[in-house]
Amino acid sequence: MAAGRPSEYNEEVQARADAYAEGGFIECGDVVPSRAGLALELGLSRSTMANWEKFPEFLVTLEKIAYLQERISLNGGLKGDLNPTIVKLLLANHGYSDKVQQDNISTDGSLIPTQIILAAPNDTSQD
Numbered sequence: 001m002a003a004g005r006p007s008e009y010n011e012e013v014q015a016r017a018d019a020y021a022e023g024g025f026i027e028c029g030d031v032v033p034s035r036a037g038l039a040l041e042l043g044l045s046r047s048t049m050a051n052w053e054k055f056p057e058f059l060v061t062l063e064k065i066a067y068l069q070e071r072i073s074l075n076g077g078l079k080g081d082l083n084p085t086i087v088k089l090l091l092a093n094h095g096y097s098d099k100v101q102q103d104n105i106s107t108d109g110s111l112i113p114t115q116i117i118l119a120a121p122n123d124t125s126q127d
Contacts, residue, residue: 009052016042017061021068031082032072032090033065070094 020041025033028041038061039049052058073090076082088098 007052008048009055009058013042014055014057014061017058021061021064025068032069032076034069035062035065038062038065066094 017038020028020038021033024041025037028037030037035046035049038044039046044052049062053062069090073082073087073094074096077084077087077091088096
């Protein structure tokens with residue numbers, strides 16, 4: 001026998017989760033859908049949400065929420081409808097970054113990085 005309480009996951013809970021992901025988040029007052037919003041609407045803890053990822057339908061709903069969050073954040077940021085700082089934070093969770101990586105080697109090999117060695121100056125003090 002399995003230990004612990006039986007899961008409260010069922011078709012009704014899944015239907016409520018799907019309703020949240022399919023626009024119900026707006027009715028709840030959420031600007032973008034989120035795991036936190038879904039957890040609050042379903043009355044779940046983070047650990048329960050994590051445990052329910054084993055149910056394929058629930059996992060699909062969580063993925064849909066993630067895609068919607070990315071899409072709404074990206075479009076809201078581009079249109080200027082959402083706070084840019086919050087959009088940046090949200091999009092960072094989806095792999096977006098504003099890092100600039102500079103390549104010090106040219107594609108034709110003509111610019112090769114040089115090594116700079118710093119040495120301490122000679123001690124010229126008189127005792």
